[in-house]
Amino acid sequence: MRRLLAILLENEAGALSRVIGLFAQRNYNIETLSVAPTEDPTLSRLTLSTEGDENRIEQITKHLNRLIEVVKVVDLTDGDHIERELMMIKVRATGEVRDEIKRASEIFRGQIIDVARDAYTIQLTGTSDKLDAFIRAMDEANILEVVRSGVSGVGRGEKILSL
């Protein structure tokens, strides 16, 4: 089962490497990871997606909590939540394909953020599934480069993750 963990972490040198190291050391998998400081510059927030059954997620959560610099861990998939990922995709756009790509991008509510003679760069935000669908909609031969941010997530409603 795919799980999305939100982690508040001391914004200190080396703290991130402990989180990453824990996953490697205990043979847990990281599928996506996104991290940046929060409005409080002493804290970083990570969103991490991983695979595992109930037991494994419980172990991951407990071991994360054992790290001194981890302040809080929440499994967002336990409740209602919103998740988004950002993608920038560069596609070959020549001749009649150019219009086709523009239309597809509009359907997916993407934005063309860079235009070159033979290429478009499209920015797309949404769930990972939506980004996957857009990639499938493109002719594989036309895809030049894909850059994805990894998933970020937040709980729905008034629930917040804070100190």
Place this chain on the structure above:
Amino acid sequence: MSERLSGGEMLIRALQDEGVEHVFGYPGGAVLHIYDAIFKQQRIEHILVRHEQAATHMADGYARSTGKPGVVLVTSGPGATNAVTGIATAYMDSTPIIVISGQVPSGVIGTDAFQETDMVGVSRPVVKHSYLVRTASEIPQIVKEAFYIACSGRPGPVVIDVPKDATDPSVLFDYDHPQSVSLRSYAPATRGHRGQIKKAVDAMLGAKQPVIYAGGGVIQGDAAAPLTRLARRLGFPVTNTLMGLGGFPGDDDQFLGMLGMHGTFESNMAMHHADLIFAVGARFDDRVTNNPGKFAPEAKIVHLDIDPASISKIINADIPIVGPAAEALAEIDRVAERRLEADPDRLDRDALAAWWKRIGDWRDAHGLDHDQRHRSGLNGTLLPQQVVQAVYRATDGQAFVTSDVGQHQMFAAQYYKFAEPRRWINSGGLGTMGFGLPAAMGVQFAHPGRAVACITGEGSFMMNMQELSTCMQYALPIKIINLNNQALGMVKQWQDMQYGGRHSHSTYRDALPDFKALTESFGHVAYRIDALAELDDVMADVFGPKHKDDLVFVDAHIDPEEHVYPMAVKGGAMDDMVLERIDGRDDIREDV
């Protein structure tokens, strides 16, 4: 009133303020400023080791035998990496040590400078926490935090990596000893959940075939007294893990002995057939449970541990309690006392009596004192078990005993009946050969005048025997009992049992030194024993007034064919054990 001190001086001063009396270390380029600060003070005694790994084991032995953190000081690069095995040893057994490693000056970190290693990176998977000092002014706070983290909650090693420029004697700072630590992200549990404790007591009082399974957490958590009180109140059998020996009196009738791979027949049988297992400060290690899928099929599991990550990691707990062992056990005992006062019949005493009867039958049939185990060695040769028993007799069971890793470790654990906690010092989790001698040295520094024995084997001993020189320098009267079977005994045993007796690289008979001459060359006293008849007389001398101030090495040449039994059958349940070697083959028990 603050003083003006350099970074190096602040570091040593901060250690003094934490109450440190001994530092085990080895100098080198990156720590010379710190060593100069040590030279200029008297309150801390620095012990010059011969290898950094040994320094960490000394600090570890010091910590295990006292409960106070052990402190290590090593230089950068190889000094730091040599310390890693000892750090990992402390990590696996949850002992509080502080390792201060020198680092190249911060300006050249990352340039592959001479003796540079990313110590924080190298040690990361085996520390509870680590620090890289960025500016000297952080040093007092970092030291304070490091001691707090190492000693609180589930204890563990903490590394402080100190770049040389942070100890520069020409740059002075105001030194103040921080009074407190506040870490918003670290708050170990201080008491067990009251509701869970009540549930646990109710489950225990209803048990018909209970076992208390107590591990190293009872030792580390100073919980032997409340554990013993509770066990006596309930009349439940108690078994200890390798790490938990001494957590319950080893000569008590309620004690089943050690459990697990080389545990006693009765303890493993009781675990397998239990209807309730109360695990305290234990982690259901694979050396205990054997195949977790076949573990104690009927048992309800009550699990008390300070570390939530240990609970339901291997075996699912029906009633988990997170908390410090001493506090929670005392509370469990109070609740049990109240329940029993209100209704003495809450305990099913008939069922317990029947359970004890079964345990007694197991003990009589295959216990450690069974005749079969006391056969003489071939042609009157010594058996390792006899040597351990002789050490037990000669020390009245009162010695601190350290061990290395292998057969001798299991014989020591089986036959030295530890009456008190913190007397049995061994590397259980990591299984570090070379641990025994330096650990014994740390114990002796902490307990001058007390009997400290290191029960070892010639393979393990040779991994850190350079410390015999340190023992001479500091006049440490340790007694080293070398169970010499001229082979890597445990490896050889497995090869006998699982690899058709093909002894691949487990023997070196013709290449062994004369250990008596070897130890004597370091200036110590040595004996060699070959026969049972000499054993008790030699041990009486070794542990008697004659050698009160000497390090004595006893090279006991034992039956090289002896195996450790019982031994768990690979992949089996806890009641699947090989009990003895019959006619040269290992017999797998099929009945009971």
